[in-house]
Amino acid sequence: MAKHVNFLASDSLQGRGFTSKIPALEIAADYLEATVGKMGLQYKGNGYSQNFKLFESGKDEENTFLKIFDNRKDRVFSRDKFVVLNQKPVVVDIEGELVFIGFGWNDDNSGFDELAGLELKDKVVLISAGTPESYKGEFSHHWNNSLERNKTDKIFHAGARAVILITSIQDKENKTFGQISRWANNPEYSLEKTISDIENHLVIATPEVADAILGKKGRWKKTLQKIVNKEEPVSFVAKNKIQLRSAKKVEEKNGRNIIGYVEGSDADLKEECIVFMAHYDHLGMNTNGEIFNGADDNASGTATLLEIARAFNQTEEKPKRSIVFLWVTAEEVGLIGSEYYSKNPVFPLEKTVACINLDMVGRVYEPRDSVWAHSPKPVKPFQEIYTLVNDFNPDLKKIAETACSTLNLTPDFSLPDNFFYSSDHYHFHRNEVPILNLSTGYTADYHQPTDDADRINFDKMKKVAELCYLVGIAMANN
Numbered sequence: 001m002a003k004h005v006n007f008l009a010s011d012s013l014q015g016r017g018f019t020s021k022i023p024a025l026e027i028a029a030d031y032l033e034a035t036v037g038k039m040g041l042q043y044k045g046n047g048y049s050q051n052f053k054l055f056e057s058g059k060d061e062e063n064t065f066l067k068i069f070d071n072r073k074d075r076v077f078s079r080d081k082f083v084v085l086n087q088k089p090v091v092v093d094i095e096g097e098l099v100f101i102g103f104g105w106n107d108d109n110s111g112f113d114e115l116a117g118l119e120l121k122d123k124v125v126l127i128s129a130g131t132p133e134s135y136k137g138e139f140s141h142h143w144n145n146s147l148e149r150n151k152t153d154k155i156f157h158a159g160a161r162a163v164i165l166i167t168s169i170q171d172k173e174n175k176t177f178g179q180i181s182r183w184a185n186n187p188e189y190s191l192e193k194t195i196s197d198i199e200n201h202l203v204i205a206t207p208e209v210a211d212a213i214l215g216k217k218g219r220w221k222k223t224l225q226k227i228v229n230k231e232e233p234v235s236f237v238a239k240n241k242i243q244l245r246s247a248k249k250v251e252e253k254n255g256r257n258i259i260g261y262v263e264g265s266d267a268d269l270k271e272e273c274i275v276f277m278a279h280y281d282h283l284g285m286n287t288n289g290e291i292f293n294g295a296d297d298n299a300s301g302t303a304t305l306l307e308i309a310r311a312f313n314q315t316e317e318k319p320k321r322s323i324v325f326l327w328v329t330a331e332e333v334g335l336i337g338s339e340y341y342s343k344n345p346v347f348p349l350e351k352t353v354a355c356i357n358l359d360m361v362g363r364v365y366e367p368r369d370s371v372w373a374h375s376p377k378p379v380k381p382f383q384e385i386y387t388l389v390n391d392f393n394p395d396l397k398k399i400a401e402t403a404c405s406t407l408n409l410t411p412d413f414s415l416p417d418n419f420f421y422s423s424d425h426y427h428f429h430r431n432e433v434p435i436l437n438l439s440t441g442y443t444a445d446y447h448q449p450t451d452d453a454d455r456i457n458f459d460k461m462k463k464v465a466e467l468c469y470l471v472g473i474a475m476a477n478n
């Protein structure tokens with residue numbers, strides 16, 4: 001297992017992601033395929049690889065800009081000054097009359113209503129984040145998403161074509177904008193070349209852009225101040241016209257799951273199976289060139305799975321049901337490899353009696369991990385393990401409990417339900433397959449460049465492998 005982890009989590013594999021500069025996911029998949037091939041695991045179809053296409057949608061610099069037609073000189077803002085949400089993989093042009101309506105705020109108690117009596121159909125609407133009340137108060141970096149959503153929903157409901165939402169003028173360093181822009185600029189991945197069906201174009205920009213729209217530096221602040229001082233709405237049509245162009249670039253990527261199996265020994269029951277699963281991808285590299293090696297997440301599960309496969313393959317008296325080993329890709333970008341498998345399983349999901357997912361199984365608590373003390377899943381000491389289980393087959397929990405006690409491990413079944421969505425087991429859970437997710441928990445190195453092989457506890461991984469073997473045998477013969 002150490003050999004596998006040391007290879008998969010070495011710098012030369014550049015973090016096994018779509019952002020790696022080399023085809024790192026292909027290299028990792030080749031390694032898995034070669035290893036299971038040498039073992040002699042069985043496969044269905046043409047080989048161990050399950051190939052598919054997925055789509056990466058990211059920024060389209062060329063086709064994203066905001067142009068302001070000023071009677072003196074036109075100004076063009078590129079996408080580092082604003083963010084468009086709900087972008088589509090086609091070029092969308094929005095031109096129209098631009099209406100300023102303050103904070104876009106209405107307050108049922110006081111009767112203050114900035115939307116009252118306005119015709120907003122097909123208009124581009126300009127508003128400030130927050131409310132007149134929050135403008136007066138101390139600035140907090142907290143972005144009140146439900147407030148902003150509430151406000152923009154009403155404006156879109158009134159027929160607006162787009163909303164330009166300006167971040168708080170009190171946010172001098174544009175921290176909020178920076179956060180939103182970082183979040184919105186991450187590429188998205190999906191199995192479908194999705195065209196967002198949301199027609200509402202929401203633009204987030206800074207007060208600098210608002211000043212340019214209003215035609216003069218400082219006018220934005222002055223205008224908001226007027227509303228706040230007079231405690232009454234101010235709205236007007238801006239003199240300058242705008243053009244908003246927005247698009248996303250979509251690129252096709254290759255996805256590859258690796259699947260091998262050991263056939264069951266019972267003529268009928270061998271049509272059923274237990275699936276052992278682990279994702280082999282990780283985060284790749286960031287824009288600074290730092291590598292996220294993902295030794296625990298999830299070279300540990302990947303390597304453990306290889307040796308569980310070897311153990312079942314070498315077992316002379318094969319269990320009654322078949323045992324499937326599934327290494328999935330693209331977990332970190334949205335559980336996509338497992339989604340593809342769940343839609344194209346090699347053994348039907350109705351005949352899959354359990355799915356056991358290994359995701360981060362290589363670490364033991366160290367004092368520095370106390371950064372996660374308040375998380376619901378801090379890394380466990382050596383003798384303990386997280387055992388998330390659903391109740392589609394109550395035997396699975398009993399079997400896991402028995403196997404843990406045989407190995408002197410204390411299982412923790414107490415993780416909250418949101419962990420059903422946290423990793424690849426989700427797509428089996430969703431299809432009512434009994435699932436068991438084994439994990440040693442979050443360490444201080446979780447999703448950090450420091451998740452390295454030298455921090456892995458291989459004795460713990462061995463325990464997890466033994467646990468899987470016992471659970472697998474019991475479930476396969478039950």
Ligand SMILES: [Zn+2]
Pocket residue numbers: 279297298331359360423
């Ligand atoms: Zn993971």
